[in-house]
Amino acid sequence: MNRMVNRTRLRWWRGEYRGTICRFKDGEIVCDDALNFLNALEEECADVIFVDPPFNLGKKYGKRSKKKDCVEESIYSEYMTNVLKRGVQVLKTGGTLYLYHLPIWALRFGNILEEEGLSFRHWIAISMKNGFVRGNHLHPAHYALLYFTKGKPNYFSRPKIDIAKCRHCGKDIKDYGGYKKYVKDGINLSDYWEDISPVRHKKYKYREENELPISIVSRVINISGVKGGLVVDPFIGTGSVLDAAKSKKMNFVGADIEKKFLNIAKTRLSKRDSIDKKKRNKNE
Template identity: 25%
Template sequence: MQFYKDENVELILGNCIEKLMDLNEKSVDMIFADPPYRLSNDGITCKSGKFACVNKGEWDRSGGFENDYNFNRKWLEACDRVLKDTGSIWISGTYHIIHTIAFALMELGYHIINEIVWFKPNAAPNMSRRCFTASHEVLIWVKKSKNARHKFNYDFIKEFNGGKQMRSVWEIPTTPKREKTFGAHPTQKPKQLLFRCIMASTDEGDMILDPFCGSGTTGVVAVENKRNFIGIDIEEVYLELTKKRIQQIH
């Protein structure tokens, strides 16, 4: 179901595997995907200095290894159909899912351009005292095949990085409160992270897709930088949040 549409943005309510079939084949220049990490297991974490439940929603509960893997394989296949041959995909995740997603991508013939480590200097402390404090996520940047001609705005990124080549470890704090004015998503990404991905691999006027739209950070950064955006989410409340954030830009 189409939830919202304007000149540069289309928000779609529903399961991304189904809704991606309604989009035109090879119509998207870049995809940013932040799929469920399957961490809603009734555990605890630290939030604002207090114990808090890690549960994010039923959409984040694991269905077991095989079901989780098949889900990831299906949405990747659906994304492959709409991605241009010159396009690329960014996928973020923790160790809980990112390695199986990388395996599925290689099964589909994709080539990994880069693996990026997003280091969070202000990550929440570990409450169990039985392992190291998790303070990073991994982003994998891939293209359809090793010989595919992907876009990389090298000069812009080098200039943005103070005239030096940008390395594959990005130190970026977690999402600041100022980016949660209209509400928040439990896995909301900071705009600074999306800015690097979008500006590195797209040009003005390109079409960007986020199949797990969440709070819409991908769309916000896309619109702020004169790109077009399609966002899909299974939760209406998060599409409403995305719409408010994007309308604020206009």
Template identity: 30%
Template sequence: MLKKYLNRIITGDCLSLLQKIPNDSIDVTFADPPFNLKKKYNGYQDNLEFKDYLDWCDKWIGEMIRITKPSGSILVHNIPKWLSFYTRFLNEYADFKHWIAWHAPTSPMGKSLQPGHYGILFYVKDLQQAKINEIRMPHERERKSDYLRKDYGGKKAGLHPFGPLTSDVWTDIHRIKHNKYRDEHPCQLPVALLERLVLMTTDEGDVVLDPFVGTGTTAVAAKKLGRNYIGFDLDGDYKEISENNLKKVKADSHIGKTWVSFHLGEVRTLRDKDWLNLSSHFEIPTNIKDIDFVKIKLEAKKTPLTLPFSRHRARPKSISIEKPGPN
């Protein structure tokens, strides 16, 4: 029954469509619902009464939990106000894993703290069976010098060559701010954000379902990473945009046989368990302890250490190390 929905964007009410999906059949469900902030969506009024909105959310969250496999994950993106209510329902039927804080500053809100993040609730259907991959992001570097921004308190010799394990605060993936990069949608997420979530919770061939797929970001991320997708949306125009976006991408976000997330030609996210397969694509010194990571740089136009993962640029021939000064 699930097969007829695979790799399709389907127009319709999410609750009606979710009810047609079999129990325990989806590897990951991800939702980025309307925020009930009176934004202008096509075909949807984003201005429900407080209780009506939460009652509606309980219904689609319940359906997401039902259709997710015991080994699967439930991910929900929203502003903290609504996520704090979602946890009440999710805690009854699923296992809490993380509240991911995605650094995305918004406009000041008068006499209060300026909002600095959106949240992503990360729950699993069954903590004992959950499929969760540790993921890594690149070391942060100074833009002009390529030096690492952090000195790691004298523990540089133990640094991972690519970058640290990712925490539950994500500051390296930014909102889509320029209209020329946006679709006609009020709340479009960056593909790199969804790719990180997909790599963290799935394997090749798994199924990712988004009941509010909008212009297709979740489906695009899944397709690029060799996963199957199912997308629902109430609006036919968004379906058309999603399908056009999907036509532009292939399942090619990989190095060799290993799936990774690229952003601006360089790797943004990789799974820790894949490092052994990927490390052969690096040109790095064999004795990591001899490297001063704060002052390391590549001779090839002072390019960051992550360059050898790029699909679009030549690999550097060698690495030089600047010894630190007396200070």
């Protein structure tokens, strides 16, 4: 697992990184604060940056006994602002930055990204009907995935998704009429994703807390990632983004401040390497 990375792939560090590095054949992960991690990277090195910070907000962190964080809203806002500003510096010209957050924070942080010179492309609404109605509000039913680029994108691929079928009869839910022949290979992906389910069952989760569905990041990597490019993830959690990057044959570098999540990600990425090795051996 801790094999040396090819020298040409170590150019993402500004100098010698002073922390402990876990190396894989196509990337590295470290146990570090997100801002410290981004400050240690070279500017203009990332093709894709995916930012999925902790966002169990609406009150102070720490009200739930299982959460160790206890951060005032103003402190959180200032910290994330600094993370995003540094992320813009780390992003290549033509690169892509995605921010996954609650709509209220996406609105605030999206303005900051525009002020820093990024070009807004999409507010992707990801259907997640698992919230609770509070006060004089509508039922929250989506998370926001903001899609920004640093100028004209170097790479963009528009995926197609399968036509929605009735789970009972197997027929198309929508009547496409005379256009059916044009959608037989799938329909163009829109900025409303309702075909992705949250990871809730413990059988499919790597941790007790909410987990980012790999189907989201796999789609993101397919849209903006290119083989041999670099994915940067300052909040790796259980490693979903990096796992998707490996599937696309991209290089990656990421960090998480919690060692338990780093260990989960290490195990997950090592399993991915083992699976890939078995596939290669089978094809030889």
